[in-house]
Amino acid sequence: IRNEKRMLQEAVDAVFDNGRHGRPVTGAGGRALKSLSDMLKGKTGRFRQNLLGKRVDYSGRSVIICGPDLKLWQCGLPKKMALVLFEPFIIRRLKERGAAHTVRSAKKLIERHDPMVWDVLDEVTQGKTVMLNRAPTLHRLSIQSFEPVLIEGEAIRLHPMVCTAFNADFDGDQMAVHVPLSVEAQLESRLLMLSSNSIFSPASGKSIMTPTQDVALGIYYLTSESHVDRMRRKNGFDMGPKQRLPLFSAADEVRLAFDDGAVKTHTRIGFRNPDFGRKTKFGDAENRVIETTVGRVFFNEVWPDTIGFVNRAVDKSFLGDLIWWCHFLSGHDVTVRLLDELKALGFAQATRAGVSIGLVDMIVPPEKSEIIAKAQDAVEAIRKQFRNGVITDGERHNKVVDLWGQTTEKVASIMYTAIEENHWNAKAGRETGKASRDPEINPVFMMVDSKARGSKQQIRQLAGMRGCMANPSGEIIETPIKSNFREGLTILEYFISTHGARKGLADTALKTADAGYLTRKLVDVAQDVIISEEDCYTANGISVEPILEGDKVVVPLRQRVLGRTSLNDIVDPATGEIVVAANQEIDEETCDRIERLDLQTVWIRSGLTCTSAHGMCAKCYGRDLATGRPVEIGSAVGIVAAQSIGEPGTQLTMRTFHIGGTASTALTSTDFVTGKAGVVRFSEDLRAVANPAGDMVVLNKNTTISVCDERGEVLEKFNPPIGSIIYRKDGDSVPVGFRLSAWDAYATPVLSESAGRVEFHDFVGGVTFDTETNQETGREQVTIIETQENLHPQIILRGGDGNALAYYSMPTGAIVMVKDGQAVAAGEQLAKTPRKETMTRDITGGLPRITELFEARHPKDAADIAKIEGYVEFGENEHGKRLLIIDDRNPDPKYRCVERHHIPMGKHIVVYKGDKVRKGQQLTEG
Template structure:
């Protein structure tokens, strides 16, 4: 079968033996539906992210990239090679070898003005770009500047998007076909090949590797002198090598990208491998790094990183030992792939099952402004990861959006945000926008169009009857299969980027939030706050960037200081958590009993000892010990800290003591270090299970504990090996938590804590977020966590889809106070059912039932649906059916699945319309039969 190259991406087809089936629609309706809804020309945008899915790839991209190359310099000072009036003249000149594709010429660009009249514009650019401009559709919004740049795959996608927006679907399809022809033609003419000499190994590689080796010798000697522990050495070594690998890779990219020759006839010859990677045709910088840089660190199958990297690359060739080490990663990748395809398919199935019965049911549900979520840009480490305009595009505003400085209304309430509005919002510098969301829609069945916003595959407001649940499930599940495949492409090469400093990404004024700083003996400023943040602000106090600064970091700037871009704000040791003295004094060990809670551990390799805290609770007779360091004055009294608490520092197992008993310390000095766990390779292997765990709403292993209210920390008694920690509010009521011993608590006695802060580090349990911080915070958490996994892989998914699944997970509520209703306490019922019953109770003036939202995992939520046919076809069939039989359930056939099972039209899409007609017909029938009944009774009357 011959398949059009542009639809391969949508079918996920490649030519390594793929097979396709041919389906013949028989009935008229089926033919109509296939032609209008399913034909490839009607599906230009991808429903998962709203970007075009019909985009040139591979050879076509390479051809377009080659065609659009130009000499690097200011356009103006290059003398044009000639003046041309039409494209055919340019082509003739190229054929006769008078100019080349990359020669600078002056020519006309034919377009139309906003009235539709033909106009000609004069431009100076390369011949290749004029040829490109000749296939652009004529529209006053489509300017020559679109093609007057180097075209990578991303830029081509952008052009197709713009063409679709302004010229409609037919024009776009024709334009894409022309792009395809042009791309293939010039890929052929460019004659780009791949030889081993195209892989340039950087000259400085040897020097960089030797520098790294020198550093590592330093660490080895520090280790053998006992200044650092084995784990710390491992972390530092791994760190040095990963930095070295990056440096070599950057050098390689610089050398390869600058290897450009300009031929006498003006033709530009760029390094072919660089062209392939840079255009987005095939390959990536990471793969080039392995071919011509250095392979770098690799992981063992367990996920740990092997300390010695592979310094060779594939061009130089690996030694037998290096090759053996690298086979680890390769084998692991292949095994993973086989396992993960199944996993990913199962995730998709669960998602489809939980979301299948949610669709668009009406235009507007009547949600108020408060029924909305606030969106802002996502900043990580000072870099903007996702711009605000990307997040709000295609949603409905929940309140007027005002200009932050002038106060003019940019967008009215309940307006759909399109690309033009996005630009306005961006230029105005709005930081947060409140929008309606699927999460906050108050429709009783399904969702309304206003809360959902734009239909991503059409670019307009969503139509009634769209099966948004299935679209969401497939959009989240589909990349899962891609992600799983992607593990073995980079042969298990591990990357570590432990942040250890904050660098100003923009110039501005420093503002320290929750300031708590002391100076140590060397006059360094040390941050003592548990939740100190540093924000950089401009003249109008608008926040430009914000950094979360860990406890124990060294600060290099003052509060309110003006800072330049690129300056280091602070740095910290990423591998250990310090315990820092807040006052000066003499160290005194308490409950640190040699051999029970304290051991001098001699390192095998070096014979040097370091003092480390043992796990003293393993022996029952010592369970009462509380190893701690206290600070005393000359007379031996315990020193008071600033907040009047005594300076005691409780230690957890595995802490390494940095001070000796009786030693004099000054404020800001490190008393002990707790090594953090070594870094595991972050791979999507963490990815798929991570997504599954999030959607199953599983409690993480070492879950964080979130404070439920503001207050002061107070330590209580120990119960059965657990430490009781209470948070005392101002009105002296308190909430208490039991924390397993040996866990590092972030706060000391008497410190203030705010609601929502973490007492224990770790991943928070989603149920806690819902209970303490509410639905909006939960939505933000879910969207952020799921997106992070996909973003690592470069997959774009719209936030709406995640919210749609989350809405289904939050359908149920748990009854807290039944009031006058017939519910029992602790019963799980649908939120909608509760709302209806409460309305009725209110009307009768009775006491309403009180309930709390519950978060269910997707498997549980699917089994809890109101339709037993759908639940039975999912999992645990006998249990579901016996349960339904006992309760005498009735299935209303509301969702898609149950209708497919009994063989009816599904109540979505075209089926929705038919159902609507049937309803109208039934009502008319009913009215007619009533009418005839009254008439016949009228006729019978005189007979009496």
């Protein structure tokens, strides 16, 4: 009976969820049977197939092509499609006209393509809008509505500037058309979804209708100087007397001279300043005559007066800023008109420029071979260090990879200069300001500099060197690719390259699904966050500061506070004047002032601290980026946020595919060079000793060294890793560009705090440490290994009187650098833990990490974090774990706080006895 029961249970399990545990029950032919839960889940299940996604009547799909002559709010709809889509409307109209009496006869007329039908179709489509959608629909701009313009042919025509929003291109993409039927649907489609109403991205607030590709290139060509002028200006030559320039008073005169052939697009001219004496955003209000080029005069004709005369080369990103300012200063309608004029201008100029790429344009710098030879010698030196046993194999690998990374960068920057100078760099050109042969601007450089197509990375691969590649498991191969595509790869290099190319293709296929799933999870969580009230009157907020990577600003403060609401008054410390009052929006002008004040932190209202009962209040949210105005009550901000995070996820997976798998790693910094002059200040918890060479060596983690001005204001600061050598003392003054500190980026050292004699404790051969002889170097090295026994390898430092001065626990994987009983000086290295092998950083690793952050999972190797502020002490070991006590040493016993941490033995503790720790500081590695 028991067996029968079990079989029945298994059968029921299989009916509900086949294959949940053990092997799935299979039908004939080995195919797993479809259980009840399979019917529901996934893309083909009941929910997504039938309930959330149904087939829609009055819709069609077709291939898209470019429609350069369309207005921003129009799309070209093939007549055959329109005939089917608007069929019921046509039938009704035919009956009204009396051309047909029954539906059936009207249908016959339509099938016969009677001439009358086309007239009626024109009439019916007037004033209607249709919705266009391109799959995958990642954010709200993937569905927009347009007024249809009837065209011949089979393909839908799309305005070139809405391509970015749809992420569409014309290499065979298809799009779907839907017709909104009811009056309400028509209204909503026209008022909220018309393409000319969404000029800005709801994710970033930047213009998403910025011209790209040909248009951006055309406009850059139009506004750039001639190549000779540009190079002379760059190399500091005299540009010749201004009085000799042809002088024009109006754009029409310039046009006349240009049509007559008297001046060319890039001729330098004097032009009567239209902005003289009035304040504009980009104009010059000082001079009566400005020196400019013919092209720039034509370019400025399309812009409204509020912008002013833009007198500089305009690349794609600056064009985006211009569009933003135009919208801000002159309103929406002007901007929409402007976008179409820009499109026409850009296409026309790109055609006139006739840009093309030839092999000659990819200039390989002659210094390349010399740089590579130097790098080869340096690699040889690193190998030698390894053979002499100074560094471990892992360190050697990392150093070699880093070295080649720097070499690639060096070749790339020299090559980029060569391409920019483009035959200007013959000796004569540099000395006299006249070029060797009449040079033009390099088309490859023009494409990258205008940001129309291609990146420095791609040019580096064309004419520099390809650099290091990663193997399939993500480790970086030591031998770099020294050739570029212009010279051609050797057979070995070609095969190393194939890893990256395949990985790109596989990633694109696999990860796109993950990214879509991430968006779905985010939407599910955030869908009920809507703006429910104007203000929740909370007194709480968060502080924001610029995000730094090392000493480089990645996200400036401006980007983080723009459009948010200030929590309290922001005051100018010098004058005491209020820059922004509490609960006021921080706009562009305020941002400029905050930047000038050089404030490091600003307190703002945030959704995290909002106290609305449901959703969120408008003040805590701030500005609606899609409109540039404060957010309206009822906006579904949760879904906008979810889409804004999910949408780039899919793009990121595609990116590996475009770069072609060249390894991109974070180049590790090994020193800190001052960016500003000032006085060096150490934080009070910094502990350092002088090493035998007399320099200061940092012993503890999480400390700061800052450079301050006379008033004591911090100009810049950095956190030195353990083992950093500092070349100045506290209170010394340093100039700009001084190398203040240096450290080994490839290993974390354990250092002695004072002089003494080393004693090994719990060092048991084969149990807690291994002695291995390196085959290549023939030297012994002692490595700590993980053990299950109750043994905890430590190095005890004893003074002359035999008292223990300090205990150093050896983390697993550490390499011991001293012998038992050896005498050591202060600041000497006792052991070091090599850093893990450098892996490539790309989005494949990124997506799971993002998911992890959002789901707040527990990491597997978590660090212990200090729960209170206080001083570190060590107690007796309990239950085989080390006891670390943090005591805040409050003199009043009633308020004294003591926090006990039990730390497993193998973990490396990064704080020492007597250290002062801050709340939330790391106590162990992890």
